[in-house]
Amino acid sequence: MRFAGDSGDGMQLSGNRFARATAVLGNDLVTMPDFPAEIRAPRGTLHGVSAFQIHFASHDILTPGDQPNVLVAMNPAALKTNLPLVESGGVVIVNEDEFTDRNLDKVGYKTNPLEDDSLAGYQVYAVPMETITKRAGEEIEGVTNREAIRAKNFFALGLLSWMYGRPTDVTIDWIEAKFKNVDAVRQINRAAFMAGHNFGETTEMFGVLYEVKPAEMAPGKYRNVNGSVALAWGLIAGSVRSGLPLLYASYPITPASELLHELSRHKNFGVRTVQAEDEIAAANMALGGAFGGHLGVTGTAGPGIDLKSETVGLASIYELPMIIVDVQRAGPSTGMPTKTEAADLLAVMYGRHGESPVPIVAPATPGGCFDAAIEATRIAVRYRTPVFILSDTYLGNSSEPWLIPSVDDLPEIDPNFTVEANHDDGFMPYLRNTDLARPWAVPGTPGLEHRIGGLEKEDGTGNISYDPENHERMTRIRAEKIERIADDIPALEVDDPDGADLLVIGWGSTHGAIAAAARRVRGWNGKVAIAHLTHLNPFPKNTEAVVRSYSKVLVPELNTGQLTMMLRARFLIDAECYSKVQGLPIRAAELEQVIRERL
Amino acid sequence: MRFAGDSGDGMQLSGNRFARATAVLGNDLVTMPDFPAEIRAPRGTLHGVSAFQIHFASHDILTPGDQPNVLVAMNPAALKTNLPLVESGGVVIVNEDEFTDRNLDKVGYKTNPLEDDSLAGYQVYAVPMETITKRAGEEIEGVTNREAIRAKNFFALGLLSWMYGRPTDVTIDWIEAKFKNVDAVRQINRAAFMAGHNFGETTEMFGVLYEVKPAEMAPGKYRNVNGSVALAWGLIAGSVRSGLPLLYASYPITPASELLHELSRHKNFGVRTVQAEDEIAAANMALGGAFGGHLGVTGTAGPGIDLKSETVGLASIYELPMIIVDVQRAGPSTGMPTKTEAADLLAVMYGRHGESPVPIVAPATPGGCFDAAIEATRIAVRYRTPVFILSDTYLGNSSEPWLIPSVDDLPEIDPNFTVEANHDDGFMPYLRNTDLARPWAVPGTPGLEHRIGGLEKEDGTGNISYDPENHERMTRIRAEKIERIADDIPALEVDDPDGADLLVIGWGSTHGAIAAAARRVRGWNGKVAIAHLTHLNPFPKNTEAVVRSYSKVLVPELNTGQLTMMLRARFLIDAECYSKVQGLPIRAAELEQVIRERL
Amino acid sequence: MATAEFTKQDFTSNQEPRWCPGCGDYAILASVQSVMPDLGVAPHDTVFVAGIGCAGRFAYYMDTYGMHGIHGRAPALATGLAVSRPDLFVWVVAGDGDALSIGGNHLIHALRRNVPIKILLFNNQIYGLTKGQYSPTSEVGKITKSTPFGALDHPFNPLALALGAEATFVARTIDVDRKHLTQTLKQAAAHPGAAIIEIYQNCNVFNDGAFDALTDKGTKDTNQIRLEHGQAIRFGVEQENGVVQNTDGSLSIVAVDDVGEDHLLKHDAHLADPSLAFALANLAARPTGPTPIGVFRAIERPVYGQAIDDQIASARDKLGDGDLATLLNSGDAWDVE
Amino acid sequence: MATAEFTKQDFTSNQEPRWCPGCGDYAILASVQSVMPDLGVAPHDTVFVAGIGCAGRFAYYMDTYGMHGIHGRAPALATGLAVSRPDLFVWVVAGDGDALSIGGNHLIHALRRNVPIKILLFNNQIYGLTKGQYSPTSEVGKITKSTPFGALDHPFNPLALALGAEATFVARTIDVDRKHLTQTLKQAAAHPGAAIIEIYQNCNVFNDGAFDALTDKGTKDTNQIRLEHGQAIRFGVEQENGVVQNTDGSLSIVAVDDVGEDHLLKHDAHLADPSLAFALANLAARPTGPTPIGVFRAIERPVYGQAIDDQIASARDKLGDGDLATLLNSGDAWDVE
């Protein structure tokens, strides 16, 4: 992490204080101050930039000065000089207030990098640090505007402290002690620090962000994407490849709002975005759009999933394509909205009254979010069913180098609309094809007028039916239709170079940690097999064979054992969960240790 | 079943037609007409009553004329003469229009039995049959009011046909043929028949009702109760025994509305009922009442469960007592609202985002609903947790003779309110006792002011906390608290007189069928063990030992295998589900057959 | 297709209605089926979206496209459809419980957004399908299954609520008055944005006679205040009564002879300010005495679906049609060999 | 306990507020904490129920009992509490998104029922906590994170909505006007049923200056129309402007000199008919010009919690206190030996 600003901005101080608070936590760390050559360079110029870099981790820091993955830039100059150091996809937090035309000009920016697309490869957060600090100052007697603005380095420090969960008391104590004789300064520094900290927490602006290690890279053209953008683009791709216009209806909620923000920018793809009055409405809007022949998608997180459940049940009996994105966050209830967790698997699997199975797709990497969106579209459209995509805060906010796919290689998705009667007696909306999928006839098609509803329907005709056998049949057909998707998805791949006894099987964002842990284990000649599920319902056909061929099965999960439960129930194997519920991702080193104990 | 009315009311005709439609279904049946002695007794008198009784079942009817369990009474005279024949707790459908003061007088009723409490032992449905039939007539040309009213026997027939799922075409065809030359009569009879049928379906007035075989009866005082009344009274009992005033907030939905109706009659117990604007509001109202120190209860069915899930999650992190009643009905979605099913187990178990385990209690019999309500109150109050009660349409609508408990034998429930600070630093709302339950301090208590919310809270203080370890700790404590309830509930009882290899284990309303099937199996010297879970989360402590001690475990369920899944996942036993999803209960004979195949 | 091609039959599905005989829903169904051919939209371009309740069954009886949704959510379901398919003619049918109790929020948001949907609110002041609990339009004191000692909730005035929610078209009519109902439907159909029509509908099983004051031969002429845009508001058997405005913004009913014709309030449904329409909605708290029916308000405001389309068109104008490859390759990229 | 015993400190919790510096929420918090001792209710008999949003954090800062609920449901949570514990003094705090978007239905139902709760609607015309999407009170065309090309939804006028929902007490005030805010809170506190106060609250991070017209030194006197019951409605630096009623029910702003003092509209907050209050609410669609603040409406109507209690009392009068054994043994019973 790197603080950069004008030499007058107090970057060294911020850096040192952060380092101190970090050291208290027992983290290993290496710092690297980076002063400007001149003692007093003119404000806002490139050579006046002062920086301070900190590298910290829980274990064995190997390189003293890796590329920083977080940069705090207090002005355009600091951004310009320090950006090249930042790793692709890193986080850039800028003090928006300094990005005036004059300052931009001074360092040769022709357009404002916050507004043009030049920072697209990074995760940028623009925060009006000076404005906020100034406000904080207004409430303190005897603090001038200037003094207040000068405290902005403490704001930045507070914000970063929040992001990394550093303790506040260490810094507060230091401020109290250091400025004990300068009442106004003490107060404004303290206020600025807390303002930064609270800003992070209150506005839900920042997720905690972690570096994802890039795997070995195949040749091709790369760019950085985070999971949110990749997912949004995947939905657009699904729309393009199916020819179905995209309707994205959503109610804002951290961290899923990013999808709404991103998609609302792409109206030239015919994307319709609606900010609904709540999550229930959003789900219904998506479903209404689906009835109209659009790709109806709704996205949410945590509490929103609960609210959508009734509508997902309706979609499942309507048998219409629809996608529900769940960017999981730490629960239960409001929980810790900016922290990651993956504890909604059973909620999306079973969280509806009655029997209404729904396919679930879960990306493993930020880039994988793109593929998951297309795959969800494919399944939804082919099988006429709602499909869940389970992402999480960590995937959504993390970025990684991503091999840009060729559009032609993306699957083509045939909506296969029905345009004429499918039976001698006219149109039968519940007459199925060999996939058990029903016809999709959209309003506007002459002669195929029909009504669908949530009451049980007669096989074939779709008319309301209270017939007992019919209900049983329809219940089983709906289930069978979803089960059969297993024939149409890739087999579960196992990576087991050494013939291991232990299988580590995961889902979702634990992928990186599992792969890295396996690399480490194999590094000391440990034997471990790994596999990763991206289809959670149904499971790939060979899942049973895979899991049963290992004497030990370990399932690392960011919950208390949800996939573990599904595997145990389905395959009667004594799968063990390595569970972590801290709002944090699992780390490779930690998992390495867990694996070691089981070898 | 018995049709009874004035001799001019066409009861024989209705009975015969019903019998005919029943025969078509392949049911065994015995009919017993019961004419009045006089040919033309004065209308509405006791001796003018004409009746027709039908007994039908799928298998082996043993008695030609058991007590009927359904009576249709077209006037007060028919009610008076035929009621004594009806079995206790049977269904009585009356033609409300004839219950005028004059007619009541004629047969010596001093007060209207529909309004006094004299029919309390039955399930009474008052339907204005004449009014409706008259209306039906208004739309048909050439039908006089009189003719229309005369067709009310067809209305009754239509209604009963709907209740028992008899085919309509048999009767319609017959009407068409029989009256093919009398246009008006044909039309009005047909219209009346369909009106009756549709009335049943459209108004969701009737559940399909089945007889529950009384077990061997212990000595004591008995009365009839159905599951709805028993549950409502159980809640009142929970309120009385805990001293917590009852707040029941609910949104109408079949079949849970009965609870609202019943509870709203008992205001002299201090019961507050609120018909909320929706299920979400209802759940929040109950929870708000709980914060205020009341027994907060909300009840619903099917779709309502989905809607309440977010609030149940909030209650679980609030750690406040609350009860959520789910009278399950056939799903998914709107499904078949008047039919039974038990497919919400996983939805209440897992249907919330994040990790928020909640205890589940499921009565096995109508009378058991009373005990379940008290048990839910006890657990909720003792452990400060929301608790689900899973009843179903079948239990709710069925009645059985019930041994009236002595009030003193009911458990006493101590709300154990905190009234003073529990720590040197003041009041700590999340400081736990040995049950891991937190203190319950209600507004109005001086000095214990505190705030609770859905954000993760610091252990002990309850202040907002984003600390990773704290979140993990709190998640595990909440789970552990629920798990430990296993120490505080009765062991699972096994009925295995002969040392069987096969265990049939059930939950909920399958109890009757399982017990009866076991009786039958043992009748031909088959060996079968049976057990019934009334606590679904946590399971009784000995559940693992019990299910693991049988080589075969069969789980009859009115769903596609939900308890089965839980048992398999938890205990890694190859439990098999006998699944029925027809909106109908499992029958003893059918289950007997299933067991036979597995011996 | 030309209007003339369609008949009532074309809008009548093969499902037999299953309401109670005498239910007001039949009359509404017949009127709607009859008027549809006159509206110039083909059955296959028409969609009925219904909520849950007796009223909700309506969708099954129209031979158009239809969705029977879940309880209370029809306006949201219809919004999704109407904004993605502005070419369709989208109707919503909902009971008073469906629209105003569980679905109240979707209703008011659809109205403020001015989504192009026509909402038929079947107000029978009762929950029919669940057999007779009181609804948000039932009167205080009503004895029902859930209120054996009388309801305590002050009811909504649906039109006042709609006006408070910025509705652009607000009307009221009566199930059995086919002519008035038909006229009102036509006006709603012609309205470009969201239209709401409250239809007083008799539930003869659980709430019979709730609207007798407005439907009974003997009283209806005395009680129906028929609003006509541009006309002075007067009513009564001989048009002997009228409505005047008071200085406190409220309205009163007067004998025309007492005030003189010129002092009668003139109805103007096109006022930008909703205050007059609101005052008219509040003239009768319950339909038990003189009660206005007709179109209270009909004003133009940008239509939500259209506005979304316009944004898409303008984005395409400015940026060109979206190209997926360009999007994926936008921003910083690098090659790995 | 006597009022005098409590101080602002007694209502201030030990949690440090975490709003952005300069946020209007601070001013509201300070005013509420200061006024509470004057209201005569002890902190332990007071409950703040809050929704989710920046505003929702309010509950943590009051040293009363408090519930931070889930998004939008605070009015329902508070209803449950208020009807079971009518002895408590129950307040609701909700943002514009919380109260009017996801929670709109609970809000309007609490108002029509006249539940004894005091609702503080913090209207900053934006979603603060989720970092700046538009809200149901944002203006058309607003550029936000979720509307890069401008919002299309016509906003609610919260007070018009409340009046359409039969609210008995409706008021508006401003975060930074401590005196007016305090006065308004006192009036709401004294109201026996449901009270809603819209508080214009500046979100200086995501929607700074939305209420400048009413708060800036230079413009506030020109734009604040202060409603006082029983007084003619006039305003302006020298009270040179006033409000008159038009014949179509709407209101206009005029120069007092042009019409004469006597023709000014007199404010009457106690009118049974809500039409005048509604017209006042519609006088200013957005707070960018002359805008009424103060109490629009304050009328008496049976209070929901009280009415429930009365039913219980009367049932007990008639039937005696419920006895469980009697209940269980009621109706037909028989003995088995």
Ligand SMILES: Cc1ncc(C[n+]2csc(CCOP(=O)(O)OP(=O)(O)O)c2C)c(N)n1
């Ligand atoms: C989520 C949900 N809650 C409750 C119900 C039960 N329910 C079905 S219709 C209805 C209300 C019916 O009243 P109304 O909307 O006025 O329609 P009507 O039957 O009077 O036409 C209710 C409560 C349901 N189907 N779904």
Ligand SMILES: Cc1ncc(C[n+]2csc(CCOP(=O)(O)OP(=O)(O)O)c2C)c(N)n1
């Ligand atoms: C069910 C649910 N949906 C969405 C959210 C995310 N969320 C939290 S606060 C909020 C809206 C905030 O706006 P407002 O109510 O105006 O309050 P403010 O922050 O402006 O004070 C949203 C959408 C949530 N917490 N829960």
Ligand code: SF4
């Ligand atoms: S219950 Fe009422 S509204 Fe429903 S169909 Fe019957 S008469 Fe009509």
Ligand code: SF4
């Ligand atoms: S985001 Fe806006 S409303 Fe929220 S605390 Fe900051 S200034 Fe206040």
Ligand SMILES: [Mg+2]
């Ligand atoms: Mg109704």
Ligand SMILES: [Mg+2]
């Ligand atoms: Mg807001």
